Amino acid sequence: MSLRLEGSWTKSLSLRLTVLHAAVFGLLYGLLSLVIYFMVARAVFQNVDTEMLEEFHEMEAALEKGGLAGFRAHALAEVAEEGPENLLIRLYSKSGRLVFSSDTESWGDLSVPSPTGPWRGDRQVGSVSVTRRGNLKARFMIVRLQDYVLEQVVSLEWDLRLLARLRRVLITAALLTLLIAVPAGWALARRSLVQVKRIDQAARSIVTGSDLTRRVPVRGTGDELDELARTLNMMLRRIEGYLRELSDMMDNTAHDFKTPLARIRSLAEEALMETNPLEIQGNLVQIMEETDRFLSLINAVLDISEARAGLLRLQRTRVDLNDLAWQVAGLFEGACRAKNLDLSVDLVEDEAVVVEADRGRLIQALANLVDNAVKFCPAGGRIRLVVRIRDMKAVLGVEDSGPGVPPPMRTKIFERFFRAEVPGAADGRGVGLSLAKAYVDAHGGHIHVEESPLGGTAFLIHLPLTTGVSHRQSHAETK
Amino acid sequence: MRILMIEDDEVLSSFVARGLRSSGFVVEIARDGDAGLAMALESEVDILIVDIMLPRLDGFSIIREVRRAKPSLPILVLSARRSVDDRVQGLEIGGDDYLTKPFAFSELLARIRALGRRVGLVSESTVLQVGPVTVDVVRHTASVHGRQVDLQPKEFALLVYMARNAGRVLTRTQILNQVWGYQFDPGSNVVDVHVCRLRDKLGDKGDPRLIRTIRGVGYVFEA
Numbered sequence: 001m002s003l004r005l006e007g008s009w010t011k012s013l014s015l016r017l018t019v020l021h022a023a024v025f026g027l028l029y030g031l032l033s034l035v036i037y038f039m040v041a042r043a044v045f046q047n048v049d050t051e052m053l054e055e056f057h058e059m060e061a062a063l064e065k066g067g068l069a070g071f072r073a074h075a076l077a078e079v080a081e082e083g084p085e086n087l088l089i090r091l092y093s094k095s096g097r098l099v100f101s102s103d104t105e106s107w108g109d110l111s112v113p114s115p116t117g118p119w120r121g122d123r124q125v126g127s128v129s130v131t132r133r134g135n136l137k138a139r140f141m142i143v144r145l146q147d148y149v150l151e152q153v154v155s156l157e158w159d160l161r162l163l164a165r166l167r168r169v170l171i172t173a174a175l176l177t178l179l180i181a182v183p184a185g186w187a188l189a190r191r192s193l194v195q196v197k198r199i200d201q202a203a204r205s206i207v208t209g210s211d212l213t214r215r216v217p218v219r220g221t222g223d224e225l226d227e228l229a230r231t232l233n234m235m236l237r238r239i240e241g242y243l244r245e246l247s248d249m250m251d252n253t254a255h256d257f258k259t260p261l262a263r264i265r266s267l268a269e270e271a272l273m274e275t276n277p278l279e280i281q282g283n284l285v286q287i288m289e290e291t292d293r294f295l296s297l298i299n300a301v302l303d304i305s306e307a308r309a310g311l312l313r314l315q316r317t318r319v320d321l322n323d324l325a326w327q328v329a330g331l332f333e334g335a336c337r338a339k340n341l342d343l344s345v346d347l348v349e350d351e352a353v354v355v356e357a358d359r360g361r362l363i364q365a366l367a368n369l370v371d372n373a374v375k376f377c378p379a380g381g382r383i384r385l386v387v388r389i390r391d392m393k394a395v396l397g398v399e400d401s402g403p404g405v406p407p408p409m410r411t412k413i414f415e416r417f418f419r420a421e422v423p424g425a426a427d428g429r430g431v432g433l434s435l436a437k438a439y440v441d442a443h444g445g446h447i448h449v450e451e452s453p454l455g456g457t458a459f460l461i462h463l464p465l466t467t468g469v470s471h472r473q474s475h476a477e478t479k
Numbered sequence: 480m481r482i483l484m485i486e487d488d489e490v491l492s493s494f495v496a497r498g499l500r501s502s503g504f505v506v507e508i509a510r511d512g513d514a515g516l517a518m519a520l521e522s523e524v525d526i527l528i529v530d531i532m533l534p535r536l537d538g539f540s541i542i543r544e545v546r547r548a549k550p551s552l553p554i555l556v557l558s559a560r561r562s563v564d565d566r567v568q569g570l571e572i573g574g575d576d577y578l579t580k581p582f583a584f585s586e587l588l589a590r591i592r593a594l595g596r597r598v599g600l601v602s603e604s605t606v607l608q609v610g611p612v613t614v615d616v617v618r619h620t621a622s623v624h625g626r627q628v629d630l631q632p633k634e635f636a637l638l639v640y641m642a643r644n645a646g647r648v649l650t651r652t653q654i655l656n657q658v659w660g661y662q663f664d665p666g667s668n669v670v671d672v673h674v675c676r677l678r679d680k681l682g683d684k685g686d687p688r689l690i691r692t693i694r695g696v697g698y699v700f701e702a
Contacts, residue, residue, distance in 0.1 A: 281648075281693065282693055282694040283694075284648075285648050285650065285693040285694055285696055285697035286694050286696055286697075288648065288650045288653075288696075288697065289650040289651060289652060289696035289697060291581070292583070292650045292651075292652035292653050292656075293652050295581060296652055296656070296662050299662050300662065303662075330669075331667040331669045332667045332669075333672070334667070334668045334669065334671065334672040335667050335668050338668070360660050360661070363661070364661055364662070367661070367667065370667075371667065
C-alpha cells in the first residue's frame with residue numbers, strides 16, 4: 001500500500017511540474033507570436049500606405065505634365081497593371097463632383113469619407129470594408145491634388161492572405177512546440193523525481209528495517225537533491241551515534257545499578273538471619289544509605305541528561321570563586337587528612353573573582369573534581385585548588401600529583417560511566433566527572449584537562465567573568 | 480490536623496501513614512483516583528497528598544477538581560517522574576509543592592509541616608528540646624544543660640536538622656542532601672567531620688551517646 005501511495009505522490013508532483021512547465025512555455029510562446037504577428041501586420045499596412053503615397057506623387061507629376069488627359073492615361077495604366085479589383089482611383093473636383101473614376105465594378109458603394117471634407121491634416125488614410133466582396137478589407141487614401149481631390153482604394157486581399165498564412169504558421173509551430181515541451185517537461189520532472197523517490201525509498205527502508213547503518217544514495221552531481229541526500233545521511237549518522245551512545249549508556253547504567261542493588265539485597269538477607277536487633281538495625285541503616293546513594297546516582301544521571309538537552313535550570317547568583325574554593329577545600333579537609341594528602345588553596349590575592357553561577361551546582365562540579373583527585377592521588381601526594389583570571393575568563397582548577405591522564409584519554413574521561421583502569425582506584429562511580437562537565441557546560445563554560453605543575457592532572461573550569469574584577473571586595477570576609 | 484493521602488502503592492502509603500500518625504496527624508488513605516476525589520471533596524481535609532499516576536483518575540485531574548471546590552486546600556504532589564515539565568505542570572495546575580518518589584520520610588514531614596504552617600495549621604515550635612540539648616531556631620543558639628554552646632553555621636544547621644528528626648535514623652547522604660544541599664555525594668567525609676565536631680561541642684561522651692553512629696553510615700539523635 002505504501003508503494004502505491006508513493007507512486008501516486010510522485011506522479012502528481014511530476015504532473016504538476018509538467019503542467020507548470022507547459023503553461024509557462026505556452027504563455028511565453030503566445031506572447032512572442034502576438035508580438036511578431038502585430039509587428040508584421042503593422043509593417044504590411046504601412047507598406048500599403050507608402051505605396052499609395054508614391055502613387056500619389058506619380059499622379060501629381062502626370063497631372064502637372066499632361067493635364068487631366070495625362071492623369072487619366074497614367075491612372076488607367078496603373079489600374080490595368082494592378083487589376084481593377086485591386087486598385088480603385090477616383091478624382092473629384094473641389095466641390096465634390098466626380099471628374100474621373102476607374103472601373104468600380106468590383107467595389108460598389110464604399111463608405112469612405114467625403115472628398116469635400118471636413119479634413120483633418122492634408123490627407124485622410126484608413127481602412128474600409130468592401131461589402132460587395134464579403135467585407136474584404138481595403139485601404140484608402142484621400143489627398144488634395146492641386147485643384148482636385150484624389151481618392152485611392154487598395155484591396156488588402158493579398159496582404160490579408162499573407163497574414164492568415166503567418167497565423168497558421170505560428171499556431172502550427174505552437175502546437176508542435178507544446179507537443180515537444182510537454183513530454184520533455186514530463187521527462188525532466190520524472191528525472192528529478194526519480195532521485196527523490198530513490199532517497200525516499202532508502203529512507204523508508206531504513207525506517208521499516210531499522211538498519212541505521214544504511215545510507216541514502218548520493219549521485220555526486222552536487223545538485224540540491226544530492227545536498228538533500230547528504231543532509232539525510234548526516235542526520236542518520238547522528239541518530240546512529242546517539243543510539244549507540246544510548247545503548248552503551250543503558251549497558252553501563254544496568255551494570256552500575258546492579259552493584260548497589262546486589263549490596264542492598266545481601267544486606268537484607270543478612271538482616272533476616274540476624275537475631276540481634278542492633279545488628280538488624282545496622283543493616284537497615286546501611287540499606288537506607290545504599291538506597292540514598294543509589295537515588296542520588298540516578299538523579300545525577302538525570303541531571304547530566306537534562307544538562308545535555310539544555311533543560312537544566314540554573315539558579316544564578318553572583319559567586320566569588322575564591323570563596324567557593326575555600327568552601328570546597330573545607331569539605332575535603334578530613335578526607336585528605338585520612339589519606340595523608342596535602343591539600344592547599346591558591347587564590348587570586350586581594351581580589352574577588354565573581355561569576356554568575358548556580359552556587360550549589362558549581363560547588364558540586366568542583367567537589368567532584370576534587371573527589372576524583374583524592375581518589376587517584378596516592379597517599380602522601382598533593383592536591384591544590386587554584387583560582388585564576390586568564391584572558392578575561394575565570395579559571396577554577398584542581399591540580400594533583402597523581403598518575404595523570406594520558407592525552408588520548410582526556411576527552412573520554414568525561415563520558416558517563418567511564419572509569420580509568422587504574423589499579424587501586426577505589427570505587428569510582430564514573431559519574432562525577434560527567435556531572436561536573438554537564439554542570440560547567442550548562443553554565444556556558446568548559447572543562448579542560450592538562451598536565452599539572454604538580455606532576456599529575458589539572459582539571460581547569462573556565463567560566464565567563466561577569467563583572468571583571470572588583471578589587472578588595474569580599475575576600476577578607478571568607479577567612 | 481487531618482491528612483488525606485491518595486496513593487495506590489500500599490507499601491508506601493501504609494509506611495507514610497504510620498509515620499504521620501506517630502507524628503500526631505490524622506491520616507486517611509484512598510487507593511484510587513475516584514475514591515480519593517470523592518473523599519477530598521466530601522470529608523474534612525486539611526492537607527491533601529496526591530500521587531500523579533493513579534488508577535481510574537490521574538492526579539492532575541484530581542488537583543484540578545479539588546482546586547475548583549477548595550481553592551485554599553494545601554496540596555502536596557507526589558510523583559516518580561522527575562522531569563522539569565512534570566514538576567512545572569504539577570505546580571501550575573494548583574499543587575502547592577512537589578516531591579519526587581522515592582523520598583525520605585523526614586523530607587515529606589518537613590514539606591507537610593511547611594504547608595501546614597503556610598495555612599496556619601501548624602505552629603512549628605522555634606525551640607527544640609532533645610534530652611539536655613536545647614536549640615532555639617529563631618535566635619540561633621544552642622545549649623547543653625543550660626550551658627551555651629558556640630556553633631559554626633553548618634554545625635548549627637546540622638543540629639537543627641537532627642533535632643527536628645530526633646529519634647529517626649538519618650543517613651549520611653540524606654544529611655548531605657538536606658544540610659549541605661548536595662544531591663550527589665562527592666566522596667568527602669564532611670558529614671562525619673561535622674558530626675564529630677558537634678559531639679565535641681555538645682560534650683557528647685556518655686554511653687549511649689546523644690548522637691549515635693550506626694555502622695558508619697547513619698546517625699540518630701536521641702536522648
